[in-house]
Amino acid sequence: MARHESWNARPARRRAAITVAALAASALLVSCGSAAPEQNDSGPLSGDVVFWHSFTQGPRAEYMARMADEFEAANPDVSITIETFSWGEFQTKWTTGLAAGQVPDLSTALPNQVVEMINVGALAPLDDVIDGVGRDRFAEAALREGAKDGVSYSAPIYSHAQVMWYRTDLLEAAGLDVPETWEDLAAAAVALTEGSDQFGLSVPMGTNDLMGARFLNFYLQSAGESLLDDDGRANLTSDAALDGIQYWVDMYAQTSPEGSVNYNVLDQATLFYQGKTAFDFNSGFHISGVVGTSPQLEDAIAAAPLPRLKAGDPVYGGETSNIATVVWEKSPNQRAAKAFLEFLFQDEDYIQFLHAVPGGMLPSLSDIAENAAYLDNETLQRHADSVQVITDAVPMSTAIGMDEGPLVQAGILTSQGVVEMMFQDIVLNGVPIAEAAQAAEDKLNQLFVSAGVAF
Amino acid sequence: MHTRTHNITRLLFVLPSMLVVVSLLLYPVLSSIYFSLTNRHLLRSDAEFIGIQNFLDVLASPEFWAAFQTSIRWTVVSIAGQLLIGFLAAIALNRIRHLTGLFRTLLIIPWAFPAIVIAFGWRWILNDVYGFLPNLLTGFGLTERNVSFLSNPDTVFWVVVGINVWFGSPLFMVNILAALKTVPKEQFEAATVDGASGWQRFIYITVPHVKKVVGLLVILRSIWVFNNFELLFLLTGGGPAGLTTTLPIFAYRTGWGLQQLGVASAITVLLLVFLLVLASLAFRLLNHWDRKDAS
Numbered sequence: 053m054a055r056h057e058s059w060n061a062r063p064a065r066r067r068a069a070i071t072v073a074a075l076a077a078s079a080l081l082v083s084c085g086s087a088a089p090e091q092n093d094s095g096p097l098s099g100d101v102v103f104w105h106s107f108t109q110g111p112r113a114e115y116m117a118r119m120a121d122e123f124e125a126a127n128p129d130v131s132i133t134i135e136t137f138s139w140g141e142f143q144t145k146w147t148t149g150l151a152a153g154q155v156p157d158l159s160t161a162l163p164n165q166v167v168e169m170i171n172v173g174a175l176a177p178l179d180d181v182i183d184g185v186g187r188d189r190f191a192e193a194a195l196r197e198g199a200k201d202g203v204s205y206s207a208p209i210y211s212h213a214q215v216m217w218y219r220t221d222l223l224e225a226a227g228l229d230v231p232e233t234w235e236d237l238a239a240a241a242v243a244l245t246e247g248s249d250q251f252g253l254s255v256p257m258g259t260n261d262l263m264g265a266r267f268l269n270f271y272l273q274s275a276g277e278s279l280l281d282d283d284g285r286a287n288l289t290s291d292a293a294l295d296g297i298q299y300w301v302d303m304y305a306q307t308s309p310e311g312s313v314n315y316n317v318l319d320q321a322t323l324f325y326q327g328k329t330a331f332d333f334n335s336g337f338h339i340s341g342v343v344g345t346s347p348q349l350e351d352a353i354a355a356a357p358l359p360r361l362k363a364g365d366p367v368y369g370g371e372t373s374n375i376a377t378v379v380w381e382k383s384p385n386q387r388a389a390k391a392f393l394e395f396l397f398q399d400e401d402y403i404q405f406l407h408a409v410p411g412g413m414l415p416s417l418s419d420i421a422e423n424a425a426y427l428d429n430e431t432l433q434r435h436a437d438s439v440q441v442i443t444d445a446v447p448m449s450t451a452i453g454m455d456e457g458p459l460v461q462a463g464i465l466t467s468q469g470v471v472e473m474m475f476q477d478i479v480l481n482g483v484p485i486a487e488a489a490q491a492a493e494d495k496l497n498q499l500f501v502s503a504g505v506a507f
Numbered sequence: 508m509h510t511r512t513h514n515i516t517r518l519l520f521v522l523p524s525m526l527v528v529v530s531l532l533l534y535p536v537l538s539s540i541y542f543s544l545t546n547r548h549l550l551r552s553d554a555e556f557i558g559i560q561n562f563l564d565v566l567a568s569p570e571f572w573a574a575f576q577t578s579i580r581w582t583v584v585s586i587a588g589q590l591l592i593g594f595l596a597a598i599a600l601n602r603i604r605h606l607t608g609l610f611r612t613l614l615i616i617p618w619a620f621p622a623i624v625i626a627f628g629w630r631w632i633l634n635d636v637y638g639f640l641p642n643l644l645t646g647f648g649l650t651e652r653n654v655s656f657l658s659n660p661d662t663v664f665w666v667v668v669g670i671n672v673w674f675g676s677p678l679f680m681v682n683i684l685a686a687l688k689t690v691p692k693e694q695f696e697a698a699t700v701d702g703a704s705g706w707q708r709f710i711y712i713t714v715p716h717v718k719k720v721v722g723l724l725v726i727l728r729s730i731w732v733f734n735n736f737e738l739l740f741l742l743t744g745g746g747p748a749g750l751t752t753t754l755p756i757f758a759y760r761t762g763w764g765l766q767q768l769g770v771a772s773a774i775t776v777l778l779l780v781f782l783l784v785l786a787s788l789a790f791r792l793l794n795h796w797d798r799k800d801a802s
Contacts, residue, residue, distance in 0.1 A: 143763075147550060148763070150550060151550070151552075247652065248635070248642070249636075258744065259746050309636050309653075310653075310658055310659065311634060311636065312658075313658045314658050314743065328637070469764070476748035481660070
């Protein structure tokens with residue numbers, strides 16, 4: 053009774069409570085909506101720029117944060133928000149972000165991801181940025197990986213190439229020469245495999261990464277072929293491909309830790325950093341990895357060109373990665389994002405960025421490679437021979453599957469784990485090589501078709 | 508009239524939180540059901556209605572049935588192990604008179620860690636090159652060379668189940684221990700006086716008192732374990748050679764790997780239906796026990 057009388061006595065308060073509840077609900081609904089995009093085509097730069105990159109820690113992350121601060125200081129109406137994701141996470145991040153309409157203004161990307169992004173119209177043209185930096189400073193092959201119909205959609209920020217790394221001390225102690233052919237490599241790796249503590253060469257086959265495809269691609273490249281044939285179909289059943297699969301299956305049995313069947317790129321590299329493997333394939337990132345993990349081995353590593361089929365065959369490039377930066381089509385602040393991207397290529401700062409991982413990140417601007425300030429780096433000088441091997445390899449190749457230009461198939465080859473699953477089926481389930489290769493090839497071709505490829 | 512006004516006021520006050528719950532719970536489920544009836548691709552916004560074609564394709568897929576079978580094995584063996592270890596630990600803790608708090612805290616430690624810490628920790632322990640366990644076994648001469656527990660087809664399933672049992676047993680232990688504390692001691696004393704053996708006391712006194720708690724735990728943990736994604740994915744990625752690929756991992760690979768969102772949604776809808784049927788059967792059993800006890 054008392055409560056009934058109190059509600060009657062306070063109608064104004066009750067109406068206020070209802071109003072507050074309604075406003076709260078409205079605020080909730082409004083906050084869930086996205087802000088209308090703003091465009092600012094002239095005048096001072098302004099807006100919030102969201103920058104996704106995969107330099108998750110260390111000097112590169114610090115560099116990007118510093119550059120963002122400097123850009124904001126020079127452009128007070130611009131705010132740059134950086135979000136970092138590992139390379140592996142970024143694939144999930146951008147695909148789900150695109151589906152949800154939550155994409156950044158600017159991001160880094162792997163070459164195979166750029167192809168997928170271009171294919172779905174997710175990227176803004178970057179010809180203005182490339183021309184602003186200087187188109188002739190970029191390698192043509194690097195620009196071609198991010199171009200479609202004569203329009204460039206990505207600007208490469210650094211490059212690296214896959215080479216063969218080896219332990220000079222172990223080879224010297226065993227009286228072995230640096231292998232030049234696959235046969236030499238197999239013999240040396242077997243000779244340098246001892247028990248559970250040292251392995252000649254780990255053969256990674258984890259389905260969460262592209263290492264199986266990478267290793268098989270090396271063999272195919274040495275035979276003048278690729279993981280894609282001339283029609284863009286998967287190539288796993290040619291004579292060279294079957295030989296390559298057999299080669300790596302034999303190497304797994306003789307020179308590799310059993311667990312490498314699940315290895316991704318980091319598991320693989322860690323073994324070399326720790327001095328557990330005598331050979332490995334990777335880019336110049338191995339230098340900083342060894343220095344950081346086992347500094348006593350820094351002078352015991354060196355790089356050589358990838359093995360060839362026969363001793364007289366020419367040196368070739370197995371795989372080159374031109375790490376890309378892209379601006380997203382749905383960005384409401386493309387002008388500011390492009391300006392910041394161009395800002396990252398200023399010579400002095402760009403050289404500092406490259407020196408964050410010396411030898412690992414090679415300049416995507418050709419004149420920087422000859423720049424005295426760039427070359428004035430202790431690590432680059434100490435490992436000059438190895439860096440030269442990598443530098444020579446960069447223009448000789450492309451990303452996996454992009455020998456004939458950017459193709460959607462290239463992304464599928466390296467993101468679906470099909471080649472890796474094929475290797476696992478062979479070594480763990482005993483499936484005959486020809487049968488496993490045919491099944492994997494058929495599956496890849498089905499995936500190409502489902503992605504819209506027309507043969 | 509005043510009552511109706513009160514009800515409207517109350518409704519408006521809870522409306523915001525209801526909207527949040529509905530959007531977070533119902534919206535994803537309804538979206539999945541909708542996408543499962545289309546050929547929705549992750550990167551393409553256009554999609555056509557294709558009816559139940561995705562379901563037919565999934566049900567005809569050998570990979571789906573392999574993942575389903577792996578999920579069943581993973582769940583049944585994990586729950587059996589968690590129940591057994593949890594029960595034994597609870598019984599043991601119930602008998603301890605000193606330092607019970609310390610033992611209970613130590614035994615619950617696995618449950619306290621996030622799955623990512625557990626997965627990465629065990630991957631390091633089990634690494635066949637520098638992992639502690641393989642090197643220990645080789646050092647003691649128990650193995651000729653380091654075993655790769657997570658890469659060997661003969662060991663990988665049992666190892667991941669073992670890790671899951673280690674991780675999930677504390678939840679059973681804590682809840683069963685709480686239920687054991689409610690068992691009247693007089694019943695045990697009376698049974699002892701009557702000459703009942705330890706096993707008979709366990710079957711006729713302990714089990715009836717804890718079975719409802721255990722039953723509910725088994726239902727809930729079965730659903731969680733069946734749906735579990737992160738532990739297996741972080742430990743093995745569903746490998747090697749798909750040997751530990753469960754339905755959630757299969758759905759993830761289909762949706763985010765192959766970008767076939769429609770097909771992945773069909774897999775998750777089938778998963779939902781299966782778990783709903785299972786849960787309803789299990790709750791009917793629990794209700795049957797309730798009615799039986801009441802009568």
